[in-house]
Amino acid sequence: MNRFPPGTFTPRPGPGAPLRMLAVQSGTEMRLALRNGEQVLLTLLIPIVLLVGLSTLDVVPLPAPRIASVVPGVLALAVMSTAFTGQAIALGFDRRYGVVRRLAATALPRWLLVAGRLVAVLGTVALQVVVLGVLAVALGWRPVASGLGWALLLLLLGCAAFGSLGILLGGSLRAEITLAVANVVWFVLLLAGGIIVPLGMLPGPLAAVGAALPSGALAEGLRAALAGGHPPSAAQVVVLLAWTAVASALAVRTVKLR
Amino acid sequence: MNTPPPAVAVRGLVKRYGRTVAVDGLDLDLAAGSVLALLGPNGAGKTTTVEICEGFLRGDAGEVRVLGLDPADAPDALRARIGVMPQGGGAYPTVRAAEMLRLVAACSADPLDVGWLTDVLGLDGCARTPYKRLSGGQQQRLALACAVVGRPELVFLDEPTAGMDPQARRVVWDLIQALRRDGVAVLLTTHLMEEAEALADEVVIVDRGRVVAQGSPTALTSTTEQQELRFRARSGMDVDGLIAALPVGYGAAEPIAGRYVVRGRIDPAVLSTITTWCAGQGALADDVQVARRSLEDVFLELTGRELRS
Numbered sequence: 001m002n003r004f005p006p007g008t009f010t011p012r013p014g015p016g017a018p019l020r021m022l023a024v025q026s027g028t029e030m031r032l033a034l035r036n037g038e039q040v041l042l043t044l045l046i047p048i049v050l051l052v053g054l055s056t057l058d059v060v061p062l063p064a065p066r067i068a069s070v071v072p073g074v075l076a077l078a079v080m081s082t083a084f085t086g087q088a089i090a091l092g093f094d095r096r097y098g099v100v101r102r103l104a105a106t107a108l109p110r111w112l113l114v115a116g117r118l119v120a121v122l123g124t125v126a127l128q129v130v131v132l133g134v135l136a137v138a139l140g141w142r143p144v145a146s147g148l149g150w151a152l153l154l155l156l157l158g159c160a161a162f163g164s165l166g167i168l169l170g171g172s173l174r175a176e177i178t179l180a181v182a183n184v185v186w187f188v189l190l191l192a193g194g195i196i197v198p199l200g201m202l203p204g205p206l207a208a209v210g211a212a213l214p215s216g217a218l219a220e221g222l223r224a225a226l227a228g229g230h231p232p233s234a235a236q237v238v239v240l241l242a243w244t245a246v247a248s249a250l251a252v253r254t255v256k257l258r
Numbered sequence: 259m260n261t262p263p264p265a266v267a268v269r270g271l272v273k274r275y276g277r278t279v280a281v282d283g284l285d286l287d288l289a290a291g292s293v294l295a296l297l298g299p300n301g302a303g304k305t306t307t308v309e310i311c312e313g314f315l316r317g318d319a320g321e322v323r324v325l326g327l328d329p330a331d332a333p334d335a336l337r338a339r340i341g342v343m344p345q346g347g348g349a350y351p352t353v354r355a356a357e358m359l360r361l362v363a364a365c366s367a368d369p370l371d372v373g374w375l376t377d378v379l380g381l382d383g384c385a386r387t388p389y390k391r392l393s394g395g396q397q398q399r400l401a402l403a404c405a406v407v408g409r410p411e412l413v414f415l416d417e418p419t420a421g422m423d424p425q426a427r428r429v430v431w432d433l434i435q436a437l438r439r440d441g442v443a444v445l446l447t448t449h450l451m452e453e454a455e456a457l458a459d460e461v462v463i464v465d466r467g468r469v470v471a472q473g474s475p476t477a478l479t480s481t482t483e484q485q486e487l488r489f490r491a492r493s494g495m496d497v498d499g500l501i502a503a504l505p506v507g508y509g510a511a512e513p514i515a516g517r518y519v520v521r522g523r524i525d526p527a528v529l530s531t532i533t534t535w536c537a538g539q540g541a542l543a544d545d546v547q548v549a550r551r552s553l554e555d556v557f558l559e560l561t562g563r564e565l566r567s
Contacts, residue, residue, distance in 0.1 A: 014367035102348030
């Protein structure tokens with residue numbers, strides 16, 4: 001006596017609706033990111049602590065009002081934490097646990113496999129921006145309204161640049177190496193990449209390097225947009241697009257499913 | 259009535275990793291709606307062959323058609339029609355079991371009911387447990403659920419019962435038999451002879467990337483030339499003397515003290531020779547059994563008895 005009634009498995013194959021696949025995959029990945037303590041520490045708690053700490057305590061010399069230079073840096077940090085560090089580590093361990101292969105073996109087309117991860121990143125960044133923005137306004141932050149659109153554009157360009165770098169790192173190296181590299185890069189860029197300390201207050205050579213990094217271009221562009229309502233400079237846009245292009249091109253060649 | 263096209267047709271498949279030849283001119287045919295077991299020692303090329311059929315690897319030579327498609331050229335079109343249980347499963351480390359199954363189900367147009375499938379595979383008790391905290395057998399059952407939830411027409415199962423307790427294995431065997439009954443073709447790899455014997459219409463034994471034998475389990479095990487006779491008698495009798503008494507080409511051994519095996523074509527004359535010889539030794543041949551070879555015997559004969567690294 002078989003416990004599966006006749007006709008249970010009569011074939012009726014076919015792919016699901018693309019938008020539903022995208023929604024379920026990105027929703028699952030976003031939930032997993034928000035359920036993971038280390039990820040929440042990285043994406044929300046550290047940015048919140050830095051936002052409150054740097055804007056209220058005089059630990060790092062910053063131009064007044066302090067909050068006006070702190071918020072853009074913290075938003076850039078939020079993008080870097082989620083799209084690069086969090087994404088690379090998650091992808092590294094997802095590969096280790098065979099999930100990328102598992103999903104590739106379903107009817108999920110390959111473009112959705114990548115799109116699902118990017119939508120999950122965008123969703124998490126949107127949540128971070130809302131939480132950090134509300135908190136910043138409560139702390140007295142008053143962004144220039146005409147710069148909000150430019151800031152949004154920069155956040156998207158930043159997600160693209162850091163997201164492709166995250167996929168390149170997490171998709172190519174072993175999970176433990178990814179974990180180490182992603183955290184070291186995060187820490188170095190946080191301190192010396194224009195995120196906490198504006199490039200103008202860094203020593204000359206360091207500032208020049210910082211301007212060519214995605215962290216520096218994103219944070220400086222956000223500072224100009226949110227404090228002055230200025231559009232991003234051509235150099236900042238080119239830096240972000242160039243990192244996106246180079247990292248994506250490399251990722252297409254090196255990313256492995258396992 | 260039209261015969262449906264084969265589910266899998268492989269001709270002269272070759273796959274090399276550097277200087278190692280993993281698959282060496284392999285042919286494989288899986289008829290629509292039937293079950294084929296790919297049997298072989300570790301490193302025989304089973305998983306490589308399956309992964310080429312799924313479109314995850316590209317062969318170096320040969321022709322592969324799965325449901326009429328070339329897996330390397332049309333992986334997306336193919337994977338919408340097949341179900342895959344990769345070796346070692348696959349899920350986000352922190353995802354809950356039911357959450358993972360819901361995600362895989364959402365990738366199909368008309369999936370099975372996730373709650374029912376979770377229940378019938380005995381996963382209801384751990385539906386909210388994170389994947390990395392599931393036992394090996396639970397991970398295997400989740401992987402199996404993911405392979406069948408989309409109602410595929412062809413299922414690849416890479417060692418589906420590895421690490422399972424006998425109860426869970428029973429459920430999986432039931433499931434594979436139900437798949438076959440409902441017209442789903444199944445290609446499974448296994449180390450377990452009894453699994454291949456119980457489930458497969460066709461068994462293909464591979465070793466070092468080549469097919470060394472194939473056929474139905476009955477055909478593979480019932481070659482009349484290769485019967486054996488087992489009996490019990492007092493231990494320590496002179497086996498060489500027994501071999502000398504038997505016709506040329508017969509073998510005899512005492513693998514366990516007091517238990518004897520004679521290999522060769524067993525007929526009344528041979529049986530009489532054995533009992534007479536035992537009587538001459540002052541012993542009574544007891545518990546005499548003529549057995550067809552198990553698939554395990556065939557397998558070990560073909561692939562050797564030494565351990566593979």
